[in-house]
Every structure is written in structure tokens, then in C-alpha cells.
Amino acid sequence: MPTQITYLHDGSFEGMLTAVAIAVKSNNEVEGIYPSQHYASSLFTDVHNVQTDQSQAMRFFKYLQSLKGIAASLAIDGFLSENDEMATHLYCMVRESLQYGESVLYWHTHDSVDFLHKLSRKVRREAHRFNGLVRFRILEDGLQYAPFEPDYNVIGYCAQHFRKRLANYSWVLHDVRRNQALYWDGSSCQSIYIDEGFSSQVRTSGELPQKHLCQSEIHYQRLWNYFHEAIAIKERRNPLLQRQYMPSRYWKYLPEIS
Numbered sequence: 001m002p003t004q005i006t007y008l009h010d011g012s013f014e015g016m017l018t019a020v021a022i023a024v025k026s027n028n029e030v031e032g033i034y035p036s037q038h039y040a041s042s043l044f045t046d047v048h049n050v051q052t053d054q055s056q057a058m059r060f061f062k063y064l065q066s067l068k069g070i071a072a073s074l075a076i077d078g079f080l081s082e083n084d085e086m087a088t089h090l091y092c093m094v095r096e097s098l099q100y101g102e103s104v105l106y107w108h109t110h111d112s113v114d115f116l117h118k119l120s121r122k123v124r125r126e127a128h129r130f131n132g133l134v135r136f137r138i139l140e141d142g143l144q145y146a147p148f149e150p151d152y153n154v155i156g157y158c159a160q161h162f163r164k165r166l167a168n169y170s171w172v173l174h175d176v177r178r179n180q181a182l183y184w185d186g187s188s189c190q191s192i193y194i195d196e197g198f199s200s201q202v203r204t205s206g207e208l209p210q211k212h213l214c215q216s217e218i219h220y221q222r223l224w225n226y227f228h229e230a231i232a233i234k235e236r237r238n239p240l241l242q243r244q245y246m247p248s249r250y251w252k253y254l255p256e257i258s
Helices: 013-025 054-066 070-080 086-100 102-106 111-133 155-165 196-205 215-231 239-245
Strands: 004-009 029-035 046-049 144-148 171-175 180-184 189-192
Touching: 004 013, 013 029, 013 054, 013 070, 013 086, 029 086, 054 070, 070 086, 070 102, 070 111, 086 102, 086 111, 102 111, 111 155, 155 171, 155 180
Parallel strands: 004 029, 004 046, 144 171
Antiparallel strands: 171 180, 180 189
């Protein structure tokens, strides 16, 4: 009788791919595949801690890319969703594709395929929203800084957008919730460290202290607030409809709503 095993990985993308690849190759009955830091042990399941193997992860990712490319996108978006169940669903989808071919990727009646497609749509939708909702502030040294708190880990997708939109400027895109930041210097994008104290202050107040902003930024924020108030028609104010189109969780870092 096949052994029921839970595979645990280190939480990295490569670790997740390694764990799924090993599970697919095994003859074991897979109970689930989870990041080790989020797993509560069970008495009825054998647990296998997977060591991340970069080469194996790359081979598996190339296989996903060979499935018309969509499988690789589902794996990336699923990982960025930070949903603990996604690796198990990816395993189920890959096992089906090995048996029935790449058409499985469009079987929306299949629970795992449908699950991954829905996750992907949620991640892409949020990234698209923030491309229009992110507000950059000009700091004292001329650097542009934008804090935001996405539900999903979409900072990479947003950075791709602003690399084209603000290609000639230096800017920092800061996911305050995860304290992750990407810096664009006009030619390359790289991850940088931001002090947790600063990040916590921004997270709490929703705005940078004015001492960090240049005078023109303070001036234009005031003008933007005045303009926003001036064009608003009080009699037609509809907060419910406003939240329907732009949920209030996105308002925190919008100067015009502060």
C-alpha cells in the first residue's frame, strides 16, 4: 500500500518546485505539499522535509514552460498568492498532465486546475489595480518613493510596469506589509533593504513624515487635495459605490483621500 506523505519545503519558489517535482516522481500517496513554516504536524501522516535543489527546480520549471507556457504562469502566480494549498494543487495538475497531456491545463471543471486559474486571475488583477493606484512621493534627494500594501506579492509585476512608465527616473517601490523594496536607478532594478523602523512608521501613519519630502512634493500634495475636493460633487457622494470600484483597503496610501 502506498505511503501517504506530506512534503515540506523552505518557502522559496525553488523549494516549492523541488518539492512538487519529487512528489510527482514518487509512487507515494501525497497528502499535501506545504511551506514548512506554515505546517502543523499530524500524527497520521509521514512528513518529508525537502532540501531545495536548484537544478531539479530548473528542470521542473522548464517542463512547466513546455506545457504551452501557461503551467509556468500558473505556478508563478500561485506562489505569489502565498496560498499554502497551491503547491498541492500544482502537483495534482501536473500528475494529470502527464497522463492526459497539456489539454488538462484548460479543464476548468478539474478542482486543482480551476483553483490555480482563479489564484492567477486574483494575482494579475491586483497587480493591474496597483499599476493605477500606486502614488510616488518625491523625497528630499529627488528619489521617488511609493509605499503600498498588496494582498498578494505583486511587487515584481508592478515594478515591470513602472520600469517602462518611469524609465528615466530613480524610484523605490516598497511593499510595506512584507517590507520588500525594489529600487530602479534608471537602468536596472534591484532589491534593497529598508529599515524596519521606517517601514513600521509608514505602515502606521500611511504617509511619510514631511521631513523626508521635498518642498515641491508637499506643495503638490496640497494642490492635489484641493483639486480632489473642488471637483467632488457633495450631493452625489456615494461611498458604497466608491468602495465597490476601489475597495477602502487601497485608500491608505492615496494622498487625495488622506
